[in-house]
Amino acid sequence: EVHLVxxxxxxxxxxxxxxxxCAASGFTFSDYGMNWVRQAPxxxxxxxxxxxSGGRPIYYADSVKGRFTISRDNAKNSVYLQMNxxxxxxxxVYYCARDLLGRYNSGSFDNWxxxxxxxxxx
Amino acid sequence: DIQMTQSPSSLSASVGDRVTITCRASQTIYNYLNWxxxxxxxxPTLLIYSASTLQGGVPSRFSGSGSGxxxxxxxxxxxxEDFATYYCxxxxxTPPLTFGGGTKVEIK
Numbered sequence: 001e002v003h004l005v006x007x008x009x010x011x012x013x014x015x016x017x018x019x020x021x022c023a024a025s026g027f028t029f030s031d032y033g034m035n036w037v038r039q040a041p042x043x044x045x046x047x048x049x050x051x052x053s054g055g056r057p058i059y060y061a062d063s064v065k066g067r068f069t070i071s072r073d074n075a076k077n078s079v080y081l082q083m084n085x086x087x088x089x090x091x092x093v094y095y096c097a098r099d100l101l102g103r104y105n106s107g108s109f110d111n112w113x114x115x116x117x118x119x120x121x122x
Numbered sequence: 123d124i125q126m127t128q129s130p131s132s133l134s135a136s137v138g139d140r141v142t143i144t145c146r147a148s149q150t151i152y153n154y155l156n157w158x159x160x161x162x163x164x165x166p167t168l169l170i171y172s173a174s175t176l177q178g179g180v181p182s183r184f185s186g187s188g189s190g191x192x193x194x195x196x197x198x199x200x201x202x203e204d205f206a207t208y209y210c211x212x213x214x215x216t217p218p219l220t221f222g223g224g225t226k227v228e229i230k
Binding site: 035044045046047050059060061062095100105106107108109110112113114115 | 177
């Protein structure tokens with residue numbers, strides 16, 4: 001069974017940093033592209049970033065480009081999201097999500113973690 | 123960026139009703155359209171991809187149709203566990219992948 005577990009969330013100050021981790025199990029992690037998707041309180045879903053199975057090319061939403069960095073460690077079956085220069089509007093539940101079609105970037109998300117809350121506030 | 127517009131934003135329906143949710147893309151996305159269900163406090167789950175392909179384990183009362191710019195999610199007979207928020211999402215052009223605003227299905 002596919003299992004994705006996020007960690008590393010919490011409270012950060014505006015301008016601060018946090019790093020989210022997503023630990024994967026139940027599938028061959030190195031065969032799949034991974035995404036981060038977020039949801040602000042009471043709002044809809046916003047795609048944040050994608051990293052393919054091979055690590056490149058990487059994509060970001062304009063709202064986080066230059067501030068967030070996605071990476072992966074296939075040996076540790078994990079994907080990360082380094083978040084710098086945090087803003088209050090980055091407050092959201094962050095989900096890691098697996099790509100449906102593995103090495104081919106389908107842009108569809110077939111398995112999601114339970115989500116982790118990031119709150120940016122002074 | 124491709125804008126995705128869902129309608130209605132919310133609806134009230136009874137168990138057993140047929141429910142239809144529509145999603146419109148700001149440009150053609152062919153059949154690169156996915157539907158997700160999200161229950162309160164839970165992560166979304168994939169219902170349908172490629173506009174009409176049912177994800178494994180999803181009940182057959184869910185169906186999707188459409189191509190180009192106009193798409194539909196239909197629940198043929200609403201069940202108590204179907205009360206949730208539904209999102210469409212285009213996967214034709216990335217970045218960015220974009221979602222519709224969501225449709226909340228509530229109990230009448």
